[in-house]
Amino acid sequence: MTATTEAVAATTPVQEQLDGKSMPSLPSTPTSASSETSQALSEIFFVESSRRKHSIKIQVKLCPEGVYLRRETDQDDHINEQLIRIDDIIGSRFGPRLKKRPRGGLNSCKNPSGDATQEQEQQPDRDNSAYLYIYAYLKKEKPLRRVQTLRILRFRSSNDYAENLQTAELWHRTIREHKQRNSTTIDTNGSVLGAGGSSVKHLLILLNPKSGSGKGRELFQKQVAPLLTEAEVQYDLQITTHPHYAKEFVRTRKDLLERYSGIVVASGDGLFYEVLNGLMERMDWRRACRNLPLGIIPCGSGNGLAKSVAHHCNEPYEPKPILHATLTCIAGRSTPMDVVRVELSSRDKHYVMYSFLSVGWGLIADIDIESERLRSIGAQRFTLWAIKRLISLRSYKGKVFYLPCPKEEKEEEEQQEQQETAAAAPQEKETPRQLPVEEQAPPSRPVSLPLNVNGDVSEESEFRDLPEDLNEESETDPDQFADALSMDRSIFRQHADSWHSAMSRRTAYYSVGGQSIRSNRSRMSVSQRIEAANAEFAELVPSGTIPGLQLPLPAADGWCCEEGEFVMVHAAYTTHLSSDCYFAPESRLNDGIIYLVIIRSGVGRHQMLNFLLSMNTGTHLPPGDDDPFIRVVPVKAFRIEPSASDGILVVDGERVDYGPIQAEVLPGLINVMTTNGQ
Numbered sequence: 311m312t313a314t315t316e317a318v319a320a321t322t323p324v325q326e327q328l329d330g331k332s333m334p335s336l337p338s339t340p341t342s343a344s345s346e347t348s349q350a351l352s353e354i355f356f357v358e359s360s361r362r363k364h365s366i367k368i369q370v371k372l373c374p375e376g377v378y379l380r381r382e383t384d385q386d387d388h389i390n391e392q393l394i395r396i397d398d399i400i401g402s403r404f405g406p407r408l409k410k411r412p413r414g415g416l417n418s419c420k421n422p423s424g425d426a427t428q429e430q431e432q433q434p435d436r437d438n439s440a441y442l443y444i445y446a447y448l449k450k451e452k453p454l455r456r457v458q459t460l461r462i463l464r465f466r467s468s469n470d471y472a473e474n475l476q477t478a479e480l481w482h483r484t485i486r487e488h489k490q491r492n493s494t495t496i497d498t499n500g501s502v503l504g505a506g507g508s509s510v511k512h513l514l515i516l517l518n519p520k521s522g523s524g525k526g527r528e529l530f531q532k533q534v535a536p537l538l539t540e541a542e543v544q545y546d547l548q549i550t551t552h553p554h555y556a557k558e559f560v561r562t563r564k565d566l567l568e569r570y571s572g573i574v575v576a577s578g579d580g581l582f583y584e585v586l587n588g589l590m591e592r593m594d595w596r597r598a599c600r601n602l603p604l605g606i607i608p609c610g611s612g613n614g615l616a617k618s619v620a621h622h623c624n625e626p627y628e629p630k631p632i633l634h635a636t637l638t639c640i641a642g643r644s645t646p647m648d649v650v651r652v653e654l655s656s657r658d659k660h661y662v663m664y665s666f667l668s669v670g671w672g673l674i675a676d677i678d679i680e681s682e683r684l685r686s687i688g689a690q691r692f693t694l695w696a697i698k699r700l701i702s703l704r705s706y707k708g709k710v711f712y713l714p715c716p717k718e719e720k721e722e723e724e725q726q727e728q729q730e731t732a733a734a735a736p737q738e739k740e741t742p743r744q745l746p747v748e749e750q751a752p753p754s755r756p757v758s759l760p761l762n763v764n765g766d767v768s769e770e771s772e773f774r775d776l777p778e779d780l781n782e783e784s785e786t787d788p789d790q791f792a793d794a795l796s797m798d799r800s801i802f803r804q805h806a807d808s809w810h811s812a813m814s815r816r817t818a819y820y821s822v823g824g825q826s827i828r829s830n831r832s833r834m835s836v837s838q839r840i841e842a843a844n845a846e847f848a849e850l851v852p853s854g855t856i857p858g859l860q861l862p863l864p865a866a867d868g869w870c871c872e873e874g875e876f877v878m879v880h881a882a883y884t885t886h887l888s889s890d891c892y893f894a895p896e897s898r899l900n901d902g903i904i905y906l907v908i909i910r911s912g913v914g915r916h917q918m919l920n921f922l923l924s925m926n927t928g929t930h931l932p933p934g935d936d937d938p939f940i941r942v943v944p945v946k947a948f949r950i951e952p953s954a955s956d957g958i959l960v961v962d963g964e965r966v967d968y969g970p971i972q973a974e975v976l977p978g979l980i981n982v983m984t985t986n987g988q
């Protein structure tokens with residue numbers, strides 16, 4: 311048997327069988343008590359190589375860091391060591407020799423005589439050996455890749471199969487325990503590790519068979535399911551049958567938190583959007599966001615989130631994005647991720663939605679949506695439409711308000727240094743007309759009454775946990791609630807609209823002075839009922855901390871405004887808008903920052919062409935603040951007020967109704983599955 315073939319191509323499986331036909335090892339193998347399995351297991355294996363005419367002795371040691379293989383040959387003193395990190399091992403299985411090849415396309419196991427088929431045929435039933443199959447995907451740098459690796463340990467110290475099986479099972483169990491100890495959030499069985507770490511929860515996998523090229527189901531069966539089996543992940547697969555299926559499923563499933571340890575979306579960004587918004591509609595949204603990490607397996611066409619997550623964890627994406635993302639979803643770790651609360655208003659409708667990628671107005675949004683008609687030609691549609699739109703470059707009139715991020719002290723220091731260097735010739739920007747908001751014309755829309763709840767911004771008060779029993783139906787007649795709300799929607803709307811609609815039939819418990827009480831609005835006056843409803847909804851949804859869309863923005867809070875004509879305004883909060891669009895290189899999953907890219911009218915076609923062409927390498931944004939047309943502003947919140955009544959606005963790549971729109975970041979609201987948990 312050859313030494314580990316480190317140089318093997320990214321997805322070529324490395325497979326090796328180690329034969330424990332000799333004596334058991336040093337130290338003697340512990341027995342089955344679980345406390346004992348925390349110690350290292352070690353055993354000597356031999357591999358006879360007919361080709362090399364000598365045997366190779368391999369000491370295999372299983373410890374919390376992973377599996378050490380130390381090999382030396384009979385002939386010379388050459389020693390070769392390898393550590394298969396516990397992070398890279400996704401699972402193992404034990405039992406008799408697998409009759410079938412472990413996975414499609416793999417070479418069959420090699421026995422000492424070098425021919426597995428022969429061995430299977432010659433002594434199918436007389437083999438008392440027990441086998442342990444260790445599945446690993448070794449992470450390699452330069453180029454960044456995962457190398458699929460299978461190590462097979464053959465235990466045959468005893469003539470009794472049951473004894474050998476016991477040893478193999480011990481190794482299997484120990485691998486599991488080391489992995490569980492190594493995971494922060496979910497174990498490799500898809501279970502949240504609670505105090506005892508013993509729950510047996512499942513992963514919920516939502517698969518859109520129509521996403522991307524429409525081969526979601528096939529891709530899942532071929533690429534995802536085998537990995538889940540290797541990792542012994544228990545899961546429920548839900549195949550969506552229509553738009554909003556996934557959203558309704560996560561919104562209404564009563565035992566979501568009890569049954570599942572995480573939700574994996576096998577689809578594009580569109581389905582992830584549904585899942586996120588479905589979760590936010592639940593009464594127990596806060597607990598769901600905290601306890602149910604979300605994963606994405608990219609089967610769509612854009613796949614911005616999957617690429618951003620891979621980028622965040624320094625994991626490979628191409629050439630097998632589905633395989634790499636699946637490995638991320640079964641790694642058992644998660645990282646907080648920002649969510650952006652988007653509020654928009656069109657005609658007399660008012661919506662609230664939760665977004666994770668971007669909000670766009672202007673050029674990129676137009677290219678995204680208008681090129682839909684060329685969908686059949688694939689990704690080329692964006693290039694073609696971009697050329698078309700560059701030839702006839704449009705601009706859009708309106709106002710852009712934003713709340714710049716308060717700078718960290720360190721950043722401020724750095725900036726100060728830079729400013730001092732450049733102080734000799736301070737430059738005044740000509741084009742962007744950036745004014746404090748008090749100098750702006752009053753908002754075009756009628757100003758509603760100020761909000762009566764939720765003026766403060768403390769996360770404590772905003773994101774309180776709800777009582778456990780919120781999903782229970784209240785005995786109060788829901789229609790009374792609806793009536794009370796419908797009396798003054800202009801006030802109420804600021805907090806509760808869209809699906810948290812004023813006409814919502816939901817009722818809930820809410821807490822007053824530390825006590826949980828059941829709402830009893832029928833004995834209240836109308837104004838009390840409205841106030842109670844406002845308070846209740848403030849608890850139910852993460853209401854924004856910025857003024858409602860129809861209210862002016864307080865200058866005292868530091869809002870800035872630019873007015874004029876824009877080629878585009880695009881806000882991003884993940885690094886990638888799609889797998890090949892590295893739009894906000896500075897972004898981090900949970901930095902609490904929206905990167906607002908503002909391109910003003912007057913920008914040259916050539917500059918715009920360069921901008922679009924260099925988006926895939928992340929070099930499209932001008933360094934510093936000096937470009938008169940293209941700027942990126944890190945903000946906490948923003949508002950766009952288009953002057954025209956028709957146009958294109960996108961949220962996470964999907965078109966939404968056109969009109970004033972505002973967004974505010976809710977830092978680290980959800981958890982996404984990652985490999986590093988950071």
Ligand SMILES: Nc1ncnc2c1ncn2[C@@H]1O[C@H](COP(=O)(O)OP(=O)(O)OP(=O)(O)O)[C@@H](O)[C@H]1O
Nearest residue numbers: 521522550551552553577578579580610611612613
């Ligand atoms: N069974 C289904 N049939 C038709 N549409 C569906 C089905 N299930 C979900 N959808 C809808 O399809 C839309 C697009 O799905 P998805 O985002 O997964 O794929 P995509 O558009 O190919 O990928 P991307 O968003 O990354 O470009 C979603 O908004 C979802 O509502």
